[in-house]
Amino acid sequence: MTPLHFSHFQALLLFALLISLAFGTLGRRKPVERVKYAAWSFAMFLLVGIALGWLMFPFSR
Amino acid sequence: MLSWRAQARDTTTVSDESTTNSADELAGTSGSSEVHAAPANSSPRQEENDAPSPARAVAVALAGWMLPGLGQALLKMWGRAMAIFLTVGCLVYLGAGMRGNVFAPGGEDAFSRLGYLADLGTGSFYFVARALEVSGADVSHADGDYGTRFLATAGVLNVLAALHAYEAARGRKA
Numbered sequence A: 001m002t003p004l005h006f007s008h009f010q011a012l013l014l015f016a017l018l019i020s021l022a023f024g025t026l027g028r029r030k031p032v033e034r035v036k037y038a039a040w041s042f043a044m045f046l047l048v049g050i051a052l053g054w055l056m057f058p059f060s061r
Numbered sequence B: 001m002l003s004w005r006a007q008a009r010d011t012t013t014v015s016d017e018s019t020t021n022s023a024d025e026l027a028g029t030s031g032s033s034e035v036h037a038a039p040a041n042s043s044p045r046q047e048e049n050d051a052p053s054p055a056r057a058v059a060v061a062l063a064g065w066m067l068p069g070l071g072q073a074l075l076k077m078w079g080r081a082m083a084i085f086l087t088v089g090c091l092v093y094l095g096a097g098m099r100g101n102v103f104a105p106g107g108e109d110a111f112s113r114l115g116y117l118a119d120l121g122t123g124s125f126y127f128v129a130r131a132l133e134v135s136g137a138d139v140s141h142a143d144g145d146y147g148t149r150f151l152a153t154a155g156v157l158n159v160l161a162a163l164h165a166y167e168a169a170r171g172r173k174a
Helices: A008-027 A031-060 B004-027 B044-050 B054-064 B070-074 B079-099 B110-120 B127-132 B141-169
Strands: none
Touching: A008 A031, A008 B079, A008 B141, B054 B070, B054 B141, B070 B079, B070 B141, B079 B127, B079 B141, B110 B127, B110 B141, B127 B141
């Protein structure tokens, strides 16, 4: 298998997308609620991930 | 004015409908195509057979653990089954492709043992990950480290899905 290479942000996007899809599907029953929950979860993953990244930035050097 | 026989029939019909509705609510299928409750005209013996049993729920959960999404598929929750199968499958494929660590049994430290447990959560996909990763893990780069997390997350997510299938098979709200 050819090794896959992703940037940090691409890996975050992929992870957030897949997990949000699963959370939305398992966590809610109605299709509209599933989409809303998945979108909210995806946005929170990105927001918290980027916020934590910036919080750790002063300690990176 | 209704005779006592007609009244009894009416009462039975209402009772059957309310039973079906509450079963739908418990199974979380009202208003969707994922209906697996007993039909309103089923006999008491048939309803007894359709009643959720712990052994069947455990079998459904085990099936869901062994093959991601199979538990939901057995309960005719097709959308959820497909979503679980694809999500866990993609996470395993990406994790192995990024050369994440697929932990082997008999790890030396607690992290290795916990990692093995998490990876084992993917069921049969654990062996798929091992087969895909022919050149071994490479955690000296960020890709490999992320891959390790992808694989562990796939396992934990599959265990969550198996527990969800168990709850749904028991007729609880899921």
